[in-house]
Amino acid sequence: MIVPIVGNVSYSITLDPTVWIFDDRKVLLEEAFTIKANTTDKDDVVKAAERWDREVSTQFSKPPVNRSISRREGETFLENSYVMPIYDFIHNAEINTDAKNATLVTWNDESDVTLTIDELESGYFLFAMDGKPLKEDGPVHFLYGDGSNKDNPIKHVKKIHIH
Numbered sequence: 001m002i003v004p005i006v007g008n009v010s011y012s013i014t015l016d017p018t019v020w021i022f023d024d025r026k027v028l029l030e031e032a033f034t035i036k037a038n039t040t041d042k043d044d045v046v047k048a049a050e051r052w053d054r055e056v057s058t059q060f061s062k063p064p065v066n067r068s069i070s071r072r073e074g075e076t077f078l079e080n081s082y083v084m085p086i087y088d089f090i091h092n093a094e095i096n097t098d099a100k101n102a103t104l105v106t107w108n109d110e111s112d113v114t115l116t117i118d119e120l121e122s123g124y125f126l127f128a129m130d131g132k133p134l135k136e137d138g139p140v141h142f143l144y145g146d147g148s149n150k151d152n153p154i155k156h157v158k159k160i161h162i163h
Contacts, residue, residue, distance in 0.1 A: 006161055011094055017127035029081040102116075108156060119145070122144070
């Protein structure tokens with residue numbers, strides 16, 4: 001149930017989608033694509049500034065501690081479907097400047113998919129359906145950032161290979 005990011009990166013990292021249910025960066029599946037559709041250029045600038053501030057502050061401080069969750073929040077987690085934006089993970093792997101594409105390696109090697117780095121960075125991983133991990137066709141499904149494949153995601157993703 002892990003997804004490594006390997007290839008033309010400074011740091012090969014391993015993602016564990018089973019713990020993302022407690023991550024504050026997760027987004028409800030129903031809201032993931034409506035949020036982007038309703039943003040304006042000003043919103044994008046504000047978000048970029050917030051990302052910059054967060055990057056600068058994390059370089060000089062300790063990482064945030066996960067807050068406790070209430071029983072009600074825990075029950076809500078187990079009822080909804082969630083996606084995780086991929087950008088932070090790709091950023092942490094530090095893709096080398098000469099990398100142009102990424103291949104989503106699947107359990108069925110014939111259905112591997114090659115994307116541009118931009119498509120990968122703007123995408124989401126679906127990791128929980130109705131509060132449960134994707135055991136049958138997971139560990140994650142890839143969704144393009146624009147939601148164009150929301151009804152037909154790339155399933156069985158087991159590795160991200162940057163090249």
